[in-house]
Amino acid sequence: MNAADLLPLLRGLTWTVALTAGAFFIGAVLGVPLLAARRSRLWLLRFMAMSVIQIVRAIPPILWLFIIFFGLGMGVMPISPFNAALMGLGLIAAANLAEIYRGAVASIHFGQWEAAAALDLGRWSTFRDIVAPQAFRVALPSAASYLIGLMKETAVASTIGVAELAYQGNQLSQLTFRGLEVFALVGLFYVLLSLPISWLSRVADGYLRAKVAR
Amino acid sequence: MFPTQDEISAWLPDLLGGLSISLQVTAFSLLIGIPLGLLLALGVLARSRWLQVISLFLVEIGRGAPALVLLQFIYFGLPTTGLTLGSFSAAIIALAWNTGAYTSEIIRASLQSVAHGQREAAEALGLNRFDELRYVLLPQGLRVALPALLGFSILIFQGTSLCFTIALPELVSRAYEIGSTTFRYFPALLAAGVLYAAISIPAALLVSHVEKRAGLYAQR
Numbered sequence A: 001m002n003a004a005d006l007l008p009l010l011r012g013l014t015w016t017v018a019l020t021a022g023a024f025f026i027g028a029v030l031g032v033p034l035l036a037a038r039r040s041r042l043w044l045l046r047f048m049a050m051s052v053i054q055i056v057r058a059i060p061p062i063l064w065l066f067i068i069f070f071g072l073g074m075g076v077m078p079i080s081p082f083n084a085a086l087m088g089l090g091l092i093a094a095a096n097l098a099e100i101y102r103g104a105v106a107s108i109h110f111g112q113w114e115a116a117a118a119l120d121l122g123r124w125s126t127f128r129d130i131v132a133p134q135a136f137r138v139a140l141p142s143a144a145s146y147l148i149g150l151m152k153e154t155a156v157a158s159t160i161g162v163a164e165l166a167y168q169g170n171q172l173s174q175l176t177f178r179g180l181e182v183f184a185l186v187g188l189f190y191v192l193l194s195l196p197i198s199w200l201s202r203v204a205d206g207y208l209r210a211k212v213a214r
Numbered sequence B: 001m002f003p004t005q006d007e008i009s010a011w012l013p014d015l016l017g018g019l020s021i022s023l024q025v026t027a028f029s030l031l032i033g034i035p036l037g038l039l040l041a042l043g044v045l046a047r048s049r050w051l052q053v054i055s056l057f058l059v060e061i062g063r064g065a066p067a068l069v070l071l072q073f074i075y076f077g078l079p080t081t082g083l084t085l086g087s088f089s090a091a092i093i094a095l096a097w098n099t100g101a102y103t104s105e106i107i108r109a110s111l112q113s114v115a116h117g118q119r120e121a122a123e124a125l126g127l128n129r130f131d132e133l134r135y136v137l138l139p140q141g142l143r144v145a146l147p148a149l150l151g152f153s154i155l156i157f158q159g160t161s162l163c164f165t166i167a168l169p170e171l172v173s174r175a176y177e178i179g180s181t182t183f184r185y186f187p188a189l190l191a192a193g194v195l196y197a198a199i200s201i202p203a204a205l206l207v208s209h210v211e212k213r214a215g216l217y218a219q220r
Helices: A003-038 A043-058 A061-075 A081-106 A110-118 A123-160 A165-176 A179-212 B005-045 B049-064 B067-081 B087-113 B116-124 B129-166 B171-182 B185-219
Strands: none
Touching (some): A003 A081, A003 A123, A003 A165, A043 B185, A061 A081, A061 A123, A061 B129, A061 B171, A061 B185, A081 A123, A110 A123, A123 A165, A123 A179, A123 B129, A165 A179, A165 B067, A179 B049, A179 B067, B005 B129, B005 B171, B005 B185, B067 B087, B116 B129, B129 B171, B129 B185, B171 B185
């Protein structure tokens, strides 16, 4: 294996990063309405949100990607591998992040809601100005470790032909017949990718903690 | 869009056969992986520097690399050293490694959650290290670890779907095969999804029930 062999792996790395960032963004945005539905006053909405979250989490990621790429792609409308992976992983991220948000909101002391009610703040501004900033701090470490998990999950996108890290590793090992080194290197790349995420999360956590420390 | 009655009866034996392989891989991975996790946890907590380094290395690789890459490393990578494994054994080794790495962290945290006075009391009673573990730390620690271990078991069950990539005829492979021969991808994959959900959702509800009970115990 020489330096030229590394190039496809580095190209794969950028796709892995793009897929991870895209899916996390979709999940972080879609997670908010799911959280709102999960905490709604209407039981039907609560039940529906809970069912969606449970069903999304009950089916393995690889099967979601197949359902979207082969199921919808062949039957309803053609879809590119990358978009299918983005949709599938974004959906899974939304369900998981909604649960993380829910846990964070539930950890906010009930007195905060009562105090907001005493100040005559509406339900929305209570959430936006009082609860969400505090919950954000609580959710950050779990969201960061979920981001690392999601980054590793993107490896399943190789099965539908997204040219990310695991896919490139697979190709390279077939080309060079040196599977051991190639897959070890691919594994190392995933570990290296997770380091800056956990470092950033620690820095952000320390910063946010310092802001409320008295 | 949805499978017809005839299709369901035609596909079901095949899909259930796949599900049974998925469940077997899950069971073996957990049976090997959880004791491995205990050993790795003890290794990380051990006084010997060497044991610590080796255990940490195995844990960090098992947790840091995606399960898919572990699987391919063992199935496609090891044969280059002359060691060829069948897809079933490669699947179990990779998933057991993954299980061991994750559960070692769960078990380590739960052993450390046992009050320090318990260890001191065990020492005061003159228990040796093994008896201290067997009679004092494990019974209390594992109770804390149980909900997390059960939750992880569901993830490993879903993780068996990755064995599609090493040509193990488990549930996803069977559904994909039906899809590619009949060109009815969506209904076939949907049927597999329903089977996964039929096991994962009751299991998840059970885990949250156990979690609540364990929480009640901790409050007392």
